[in-house]
Amino acid sequence: MPMKLAKSLVTLLAAAALGAAWSSAALAADKVTFITSWFAQAEHGGFYQAKAIGLYDKAGLDVTIKMGGPQVNGFQLLLAGEADVMMGYDFQVLKGLEQGFPLVTVATTFQYDLQGMMTHDDVASLGDLKDKTILVATPGRTSWWPWLKAKYNYTEEQTKPYTFNLQPFFADKNTAQQSYPSSEPFQALKQGVPVKFFLFAKDGYPPYGTTMVTTRPFVEKNPDVVARFVKASLEGWKSYMSDPAPANALIKADNPKMADDQIAFGIEQMKKLKVLDGGDAATMGIGIITAERWKATYDYMVGAGLLKPEVDWKAGFTDRFVKDLKLSM
Secondary structure (H helix, E strand, O other): OOHHHHHHHHHHHHHHHHHHHHHHHHHOOEEEEEEOOOOOOHHHHHHHHHHHOOHHHHOOEEEEEEOOOOOOOHHHHHHOOOOOEEEEOHHHHHHHHHOOOOEEEEEEEEOOOOOEEEEEOOOOOHHHOOOOEEEEOHHHHHOOHHHHHHHHOOOHHHEEEOOOOOHHHHHOOOEEEEEOOOOHHHHHHHHOOOEEEEEHHHHOOOOOEEEEEEEHHHHHHOHHHHHHHHHHHHHHHHHHOOOOHHHHHHHHHHOOOOOHHHHHHHHHHHHHHOOOOOOOHHHHOOOOOOHHHHHHHHHHHHHOOOOOOOOOHHHHEOOOOOOOOOOOO
């Protein structure tokens, strides 16, 4: 082979190899581990939908969804670098800041926290529990109970522990209990017990629900990854509320105990309560977080003695990844 031709061939092969390397690098998806707050359910549907219909893939992300649960501490996994984003909660982030942890909320799923009260069908409002026994689980005493007690002048004497057994509620019509819209009311429906559900947020309880939380170092190092994850997740939620079947298949694969009728009930409740597209999301797009709402949670926590006032509440959230998306249902 003539020397000139050989050199040309070597140059061509080198260029091809270099091009292949660049192409491979360009096509390599960014890995993101996302950890949920509990076992897979309808309230996680948008994330599973983004996985199921390829929205994460389209965004150049290789997303692994890991279930939370009673033995899983997502907060610790996030700080240890074993998860990149977790399904979080405003109180958790603000308390983390108080302890010096660099947590930041980058988007919300729901404009309202899903915590509420299940009552028997003779109760007209949250303000009508003065003479009722109220069942409160231990975490509720450092979250929503101080808010409810102060708002309606309820007393500690009214409360009893909620042990996640519904029999005391079923046995006594004078009892009300904490609840999530898709959980305890669904169990009551299956037992044929007529109940009402009151979402605390509708009476002014300020936190967001099912937020996307990461760390400031992760945001600073990977802002584009965070932006793509947030956008694809919210697009997943928009898709899930119109055609949930793809995500539901993954939800049931992760959590075989989750039945079709309970998933359907959860979706119905989310639509009824407008947790995804209500509030500020109606005009500013789903996923939106505002300083006014975030500060309202900070103000409540400080006023209830749940948070030190010197905490820099502004450090706990950013709207940079959601303010310009303006995704509507």
